[in-house]
Amino acid sequence: MAANVNATRMELLRLRKRVALASRGHRLLSDKRDEISRQLVQIAKLIQPLRKTVEQKLLETCRRFMLARASMEPEDNKSSLEIPTKKFSLAVKFSTIMNVTVPQLTKEMEGQIICYGFATTSGELDVALLSLEQAFDSLIELAEKEKQAYLLATELQMTRRRVNVLEHIVIPELKQSIRYIFDKLAEAERDNISRLMKITDIIRG
Numbered sequence: 001m002a003a004n005v006n007a008t009r010m011e012l013l014r015l016r017k018r019v020a021l022a023s024r025g026h027r028l029l030s031d032k033r034d035e036i037s038r039q040l041v042q043i044a045k046l047i048q049p050l051r052k053t054v055e056q057k058l059l060e061t062c063r064r065f066m067l068a069r070a071s072m073e074p075e076d077n078k079s080s081l082e083i084p085t086k087k088f089s090l091a092v093k094f095s096t097i098m099n100v101t102v103p104q105l106t107k108e109m110e111g112q113i114i115c116y117g118f119a120t121t122s123g124e125l126d127v128a129l130l131s132l133e134q135a136f137d138s139l140i141e142l143a144e145k146e147k148q149a150y151l152l153a154t155e156l157q158m159t160r161r162r163v164n165v166l167e168h169i170v171i172p173e174l175k176q177s178i179r180y181i182f183d184k185l186a187e188a189e190r191d192n193i194s195r196l197m198k199i200t201d202i203i204r205g
Helices: 009-070 074-080 123-204
Strands: 087-097 100-110
Touching: 009 123, 087 123, 100 123
Parallel strands: none
Antiparallel strands: 087 100
């Protein structure tokens, strides 16, 4: 790069401004990288216990459904769940973490999850459905945190790449060009002084 630049004072001033701008950008991106890393660590600490809670609740729900199926006639089990009365919807809002847009999930539920009579059904089915309903909150929170972690991790990777490009390529090349121009100008200055000295000697002689 240095060999392709014009060795002029104007170019030297321009490159120095670019170095100052690149250094400032590098500092800001480094701060952003560090903050995103901190946010990711905090979210990761929440995800692990949340995932364990969700797995336990879903495992318990599956166990209850299996017990209910074993204690009921197949046709009663099928007919009891054919007409659901519980309506479920998911509201998505967005917020920003270090200029990264992340989702915030909120469930909206209407009606009762138990949608059948009690004459031909097992109590285990009641417990299974209530257990499933309780698992929704943790499941939605887990989905929200994992999506946030994914988006922040993607942004962190991009930010690290930009920091590395500035630190190892852009800034060193600019500084190399500055040194090249400075050396060329110093060499031209020395040549001018030598010529002036020779002209002075000729005039005096």
